[in-house]
Structures are given as C-alpha cells and as structure tokens.
Amino acid sequence: MRTILYLFISLLLIFSIITPVFAQEENQSLELAADAKSAMLMEQDTGKIIFEKNANEKLPPASMVKIMTLLIVMEEIDKGNLKKNEMVRISENASSMGGSQVFLEAGEEMSVEDLIKSVAIASGNDASVALAERISGSEQNFVNRMNEKAIELQLKNTQFKNATGLPAKGQYSTAHDMAIIAKALLQYDDITTYTSIYEDYLRKGKKNEFWLVNTNKLVRFYPGVDGLKTGYTSEAKYCLTATAKKNDMRMITVVMGADTVKKRNHATSEMLDYAFNHYETEQLFDKGEVIKTVPLLKAEKEHIQIVTEHNVRTIYKKEKPYENIKTYIEIDQDLSLPLKKGEQVGVLTVKANNQELSKTPLIVASDIKEASFITLLKRTLGNMSKAR
Structure with missing residues (x-):
C-alpha cells in the first residue's frame, strides 16, 4: 500500500513539472x-x-x-x-x-x-x-x-x-x-x-x-x-x-x-x-455589431442595443481549424441608469469543443438616459391598454 502511495505521489510530481512545459512547448521551440x-x-x-x-x-x-x-x-x-x-x-x-x-x-x-x-x-x-x-x-x-x-x-x-x-x-x-x-x-x-x-x-x-x-x-x-x-x-x-x-x-x-x-x-x-x-482567423462578429436588443422599462428608449466592443474572431493554425464553435451571451441583470456609450454591460464568450477561445466585452451602442416621469406614465398606460 505504501509503495502504491509513493508511486502516486511521484506521478503527481512528474505531471506538475511536465504540464507547464507542454503548455509552453510551442512557444519555447520558436527561435524568434x-x-x-x-x-x-x-x-x-x-x-x-x-x-x-x-x-x-x-x-x-x-x-x-x-x-x-x-x-x-x-x-x-x-x-x-x-x-x-x-x-x-x-x-x-x-x-x-x-x-x-x-x-x-x-x-x-x-x-x-x-x-x-x-x-x-x-x-x-x-x-x-x-x-x-x-x-x-x-x-x-x-x-x-x-x-x-x-x-x-x-x-x-x-x-x-x-x-x-x-x-x-x-x-x-x-x-x-x-x-x-x-x-x-x-x-x-x-x-x-x-x-x-x-x-x-x-x-x-x-x-x-x-x-x-x-x-x-x-x-x-x-x-x-x-x-x-x-x-x-x-x-x-x-x-x-x-x-x-x-x-x-x-x-x-x-x-x-x-x-x-x-x-x-x-x-x-x-x-x-x-x-x-x-x-x-475567422470573423464571427464585426466591431459594433448588434448582438442583442434588451428591454429596459426605465430607459428613455424602451429597448437598448448591445453591441460588440471589437471584432470577434477565432485564430488557429492553418492546418488545425476549430470545429463546433459556439457563442454564449451574458448580459448584466441589474443595469443601473444612466449608461454611457461604450459602457460594458455583458460578455460574449466563444468556445470550441468546450474550450474557451475568447471573451469580448459587450457594450451599449449609445448613451442611455433615464426615462422622464411623463415617458414612464405614457409607457405604463400604453402597456395597460395593450393588456386589455
């Protein structure tokens, strides 16, 4: 039992030393x-x-x-x-x-x-x-x-x-x-x-x-x-x-x-x-492309556009393109007004085969002001009439 335990610990030590070497192998092998x-x-x-x-x-x-x-x-x-x-x-x-x-x-x-x-x-x-x-x-x-x-x-x-x-x-x-x-x-x-x-x-x-x-x-x-x-x-x-x-x-x-x-x-x-x-590289989304339109009741404009902060791409070795690329959108649930143009309100994550490739900030496309009392009143009355 003790021999097996020593062997297990030795293997852990070996992997702890070798793993970072594998991770950096490509980088270290380049003579640039x-x-x-x-x-x-x-x-x-x-x-x-x-x-x-x-x-x-x-x-x-x-x-x-x-x-x-x-x-x-x-x-x-x-x-x-x-x-x-x-x-x-x-x-x-x-x-x-x-x-x-x-x-x-x-x-x-x-x-x-x-x-x-x-x-x-x-x-x-x-x-x-x-x-x-x-x-x-x-x-x-x-x-x-x-x-x-x-x-x-x-x-x-x-x-x-x-x-x-x-x-x-x-x-x-x-x-x-x-x-x-x-x-x-x-x-x-x-x-x-x-x-x-x-x-x-x-x-x-x-x-x-x-x-x-x-x-x-x-x-x-x-x-x-x-x-x-x-x-x-x-x-x-x-x-x-x-x-x-x-x-x-x-x-x-x-x-x-x-x-x-x-x-x-x-x-x-x-x-x-x-x-x-x-x-x-492969282009997935352009800089400033609308990713999602989010309803925001208390905003001056009821729906706000969420866009990418920069181009969203994947990069890969020419002989090894990625497969099964998926994107995941996370928008902050508690958005407090006002919001300034370019303010981050979420993240776009790109994955391939469950491996995370990139995270891109999602931002508001323009200044978002808080709705006035009159605007909120009109909006509420309008919603009530629709409900009927």
Whole structure:
C-alpha cells in the first residue's frame, strides 16, 4: 500500500513539472527575436499570444511611451472633448522639449490633427507635451491619467513618468504591457491613418515648412505594416511596437532592447512572417455589431442595443481549424441608469469543443438616459391598454 502511495505521489510530481512545459512547448521551440532582450507576438482581436520572450521583464520603453499618449488623445476625441481641427497654442514648456521634435515654437498654434501626425510619424516630444497640456492642463496631470489608464488595462509592470519616453528614473514597461496598450489603441480604427504615413509636411507651403518622415521604416518596406511606434535611448536601445494586417488578420509585435535598427526590424519582420505563414482567423462578429436588443422599462428608449466592443474572431493554425464553435451571451441583470456609450454591460464568450477561445466585452451602442416621469406614465398606460 505504501509503495502504491509513493508511486502516486511521484506521478503527481512528474505531471506538475511536465504540464507547464507542454503548455509552453510551442512557444519555447520558436527561435524568434534572438537579438531582442524582450519580445511579444499577439493577434489583435483575440489577444492570443503566439510568441513571447522575457515578456514581463521591466525595461525602459523609450518613445513607445507615446502609444499610451496617443491612446488617451484618441479617447478624448472619441468622447467629444477634443476636436481634430481644434487649434492648440504651444507653451514654452512644450517647445523646450529635447530629443525627437518637430521644432514647435512657443506661442505657435497647431491643429490637434497635425500634432497627432507629429507624434505618430516623427515621434515629436514637443507635440506630445502640447497634447498632454491641452488635455490635462499639465504634463504631470496627464502622466497621472496615463498611469490610471495602465491600472484600468490591468498592467502590472508599467509606470509612466512623462508623456514622451525621454529617460526618467522609475519609468518602465514590458513587451507584454506595450502589446496590451497597442491593442487598446488599435480599437480606434483611424489611428493607423496617421501611423501608416511614411512622409508628410507640417506648415506646408510656409517658410517654416517641416518634413515629417516616419521613424518606423517597416511602414514602407514590409507589406501590411501600418504602425505603430519606435523608441530609442542609450539605455533602452532600439525598440519597436509594430502592427501589420494581412487577409483581415492583424498582428501586434513588440521588440525591446535590440542593439541596432537592423536587428530590431529583423526581429519584428520574422515574427510577422511566422504569424502570417502559420495562422489564420475567422470573423464571427464585426466591431459594433448588434448582438442583442434588451428591454429596459426605465430607459428613455424602451429597448437598448448591445453591441460588440471589437471584432470577434477565432485564430488557429492553418492546418488545425476549430470545429463546433459556439457563442454564449451574458448580459448584466441589474443595469443601473444612466449608461454611457461604450459602457460594458455583458460578455460574449466563444468556445470550441468546450474550450474557451475568447471573451469580448459587450457594450451599449449609445448613451442611455433615464426615462422622464411623463415617458414612464405614457409607457405604463400604453402597456395597460395593450393588456386589455
């Protein structure tokens, strides 16, 4: 009996050691991003991690910090708090930023759209601070907002100290966290209209015209790459969070700590090559597609539309497509009014053969206000008349 017990315990120990190895076997067998300190390969819609290397190692992110800066800018535009054609007056503080810059002058006025281009294409530190000051009043207040957003995205290994990525003690992130921020930014479809531009001009036709040229050369030299953000400092070395789309499948890559631009671009390219050569996706629902219409008696409109927050897809190895795909919808039972556009009210779960593939937030398609007393009275009387 004792011998059988020892054997059972030994088997448990063996399985406890072997099981995680099996789970990571595919990832570990890939020889990608050899010249990077840290790397990540993720599919955009599903969030599936295809490859990672030291993905949770805290490293200086350099100008990849601007992905979070741009995320907050796009959020403010989406909320209507910021307009692309709004003119922003440049402060002395913003104009004094060193490093990568577009040479904004104190007192100059520039549109929000041109400032976004300056950040997305030329990595302008001055443009980043100008946008931060416009949104939050000061760069420090904006940085507080950045760190709050990091908490909201459940990033455990990221801390921001500025809106630019200039060297700062205590500023760090990881390949994993940068991929998550990029995933959030890419929910705003028009961001790639800026990050995909290879060259453009500020103040075109004027004496102080300035040539913008993309710091991410893969936008020009790798088919499908349309973003996202480079980074370099002597401490961080060469970094790049990139994204590419092919056959409706979008990939996100992160490379941190490469010794040269060539090594950084090579690591990015080989991860993208691997993803597009070996994986496919299947679209189940479009972003914003109505999943369910829910009656809500106390709402201004009696029926509210529940939609997907982003595209719902499955991703699979080309030789192993999923079968028996099923979707499950869960809507919160106690919805309290008012509800803001984009507020999560449920979850859409995708499963295949009882294996969970993804969870997608379900949100309200528009602001939902509480019904007035008169509206509720009319609705009640109408329902009473129908009951007769």
